Amino acid sequence: MTGTMSKAVAIDIRGVNLSYGATPVLKNVDLSIQPGEFFAFLGPSGCGKTTLLRLIAGFAQAQTGQVLLDGQDVAALPPWKRDVGMVFQSYALWPHMTVAKNVAFGLEERRLPRREIERRVRDALDLVGLSAFADRRPAQLSGGQQQRVAVARTIAIEPKVLLLDEPLSNLDAKMRVSVRRELRTLQRRLGLTTIFVTHDQEEANTICDRMAVMESGIIRQVGTPMELYERPGNLFVAGFLGSANILDGRVAGDVFEVAGGARLPLPEHVKVPLGAKLVFRPQHARLADSGMLRGPIVHREFLGSTVRYGVRLGGAEVLIDAPFQSGDDLRAAGDLVCVALPPERALYLAA
């Protein structure tokens, strides 16, 4: 391995429907992943993200639709003919083989000459910084090292694409941060089209170029982390990425009337979809002495750099983050306050 792959490959998923028995798991999934992209599938458990990954690897069969690697439909190929490298959530390192044997496995299956196998095993282990551990058994390694062996084993075969199934979930919090950086660096060096499955938005945000947010078998939105955070397309994405306040209401002429009576002017260019609700982030509003949205503070959490207030507005409760400077006076529970929300910060989203 020289550190750069021959040619990155595009992944196209077209019209995929997949169900286990009567339970639909993937519904009409269409997705295009660019060559060399680091892409994430993000969603709560049971949303179908792992199934979609396993579909690409050949471990799940769709009832309809196509999976194209580099323009070739691979639906008919069994897993062992796909050249799709997958790192399993549990790493799936074989305990009866040494680290080197684990890494050599895929190369041996490809019947490469012994010299070539030795060289590529060495290179792969060098790449993940584990050359010194070649003769150990997986059980003798730490979680982070095992994870790197799993990666080395996969990239040793120089796969067309790299699939990572929640690769950080078995690591402790500190390791996660450093390993995700390593993964990112490695992916950059290899230029390998990579898909990363996670339920953790911070992981997805920090590691990927673009991501698909999934919910119950449907892709709800695709975009860069910033796009999705700033301009969520629906209530699910808004609520799943970061915290969001959601208030019921309806459009009345050029204002949005929040349940409870408060009325917010709608900026001219804003289009409010049918059944939309008002959505804003806690840090985008502030507490004021006068305004349309008025209610009592019901709780207060001191978070260090910010203070998070819960304010009851009508039947709902919203969260407001106020930046904290030392010496600031805090508001007390029971204080009657107003929530000031700049109109351009208000989002009107439907489910």
Place this chain on the structure above:
Amino acid sequence: MSDRAAPAPSVRFADTFPSRAPRGGRIPVSGQAVLALAIALFLLVFLVVPVATVAYVAFTEKGTGAPTLVNFLDFARTDLFVRSFWNSLYVSAMTVVWASVLALPLAYLTTRFEFRGAALVQTLGFLPLIMPPFVGAVAMQLLFGRNGTVNLLLEEWFDFKIGLMEGLNGVIFLQAIHYFPFILVNLSAALRNIDRAMEEAAQNLGSHGFRLFRRIALPLAMPGYVAGASLVFVKVFDDVASPLLLNVKEMLAPQAYLRITSIGIDDPMGYVISVVLIVLAVVTMWGSAQVLKGKDYATAQRGGGGLARRRLTRGQSVMAYGVVLLVLALVLAPHLGLVLLSLATVWSFSPLPDDYTLAHYARVLGDSSIYIKNTLLYAGLAAAIDVAIGGAIAYLVLRTRLPGRQMLDWMAGAALAVPGVVLGIGYLRAFYGVTLPGGVPLATLWIMIVLAIAIRRLPYALRAAYAALQQISIALEEAAENLGATKARTVRRVVIPLMTGGLLAGFVTSFATAAVELSAVLMLVQNNSDAPLSYGLYVLMQTPAGRGAGAALGVVAVIIVAVCMGLSQLAADRSQRARGLDI
């Protein structure tokens, strides 16, 4: 029920379980100590002393008692014994080979393919527990022997015979079809416990088909296979009655029996053979433990066990059913033969009996019903002893910090390495000289048979007790103590009620297997009125005239054991459900 060596899990468990220091309000330490001492004394008298006696006799000069190795030299210089040793080794090894040939495809088929025969194959696992090989030996001879059903038909149709039951091959054939399920059950469990990601990762890297099985599934399942195979090896090596019923005398365990019964309990050769049997059992167990060292591949994780089951193509399906039906026919053959034999007036030199009668059952349930009564009594007592001692040892090891409690576990577990015939010889020698006030030697009392059976079955009951106690969270006991219950009352009101289901299952399993225990019994039965069913069967099967009645006894035994196994399953299921453990 898998039949792996019992003590291992308990030892491991005790090491990791936070045993707590005795505090105020527990059974007073002296109470625990008394209990532990009583058990230790029991094991000492009825396990350690007899076995030590055997070893002592083997290593001392006859008459003088001076330590010597001359007995072993005699053993090594006697052609008969050396031949018997190699024969036993050969038969045990070949049984493992053939049992593996039967078990491997079935295990792979049922764990990796969508196969409706899987449930059928799983029930095969219980058959060897229901009927030990000696019960079906004569029936197998009649079906597969030189002039048995199969060969008569083959000769008539194709003019040739197959020597399945000739000499050592007959023993191998009989043992293999009786014992392959031990390998099947352990191997299937191991295959099922492999995290599916283990095989998927290999597929992802380009492996499939037989290579996938050979490089990933088989090595990972190896611990299960070795556990099953070593068990089969030892069981076959120690079996006395099956070779004898097939008229094979030149094997080691039968030689020990023959030597003592024909020459007398003073002849050292029987003891030397006993020592060899024990050493071989220990070496086999130690060897399998060495092979398995550091290979505890518990890989089952949340991915679920085993590769996604594949569909069989039409051709594969036909082949699979063919294999399963063939194996099933083989496994059921002794049962079928036994039933036929029990109903036959005369069955000799003909494919099927000449005519049928119920007279054998009338005889067995009439005159010979003493065998059945004795069996129920002995097995019931032995199982009760086992459950009481097993439960007590489990409690002492897992829930107290009594010094030396681990010794009890080792001692009870060591019974696994003592062949029945050795224990029987030990009892004879150790207790024959001890006489009761009336001048009756202790060794001739029927209670000795019960105790020998109890010792033989103790490791299994002990394992059931460990399992039952391990499922009880220690917090449940702490809660009772926290609310003011003393340790003794906690045991009575919380521990024992919660263990009941598991102990009951242990009782029934011990009972069922005790009912067909023969090798120790063979040495200890002094007169027919004290004999249990297994002994009666063995004696009756020796003569052509007695075979019908022997077979009828065998059928009765199979029914008793099968009913017990069903009950034990039921008890285990119910206790699980009662505690909401069937998630």
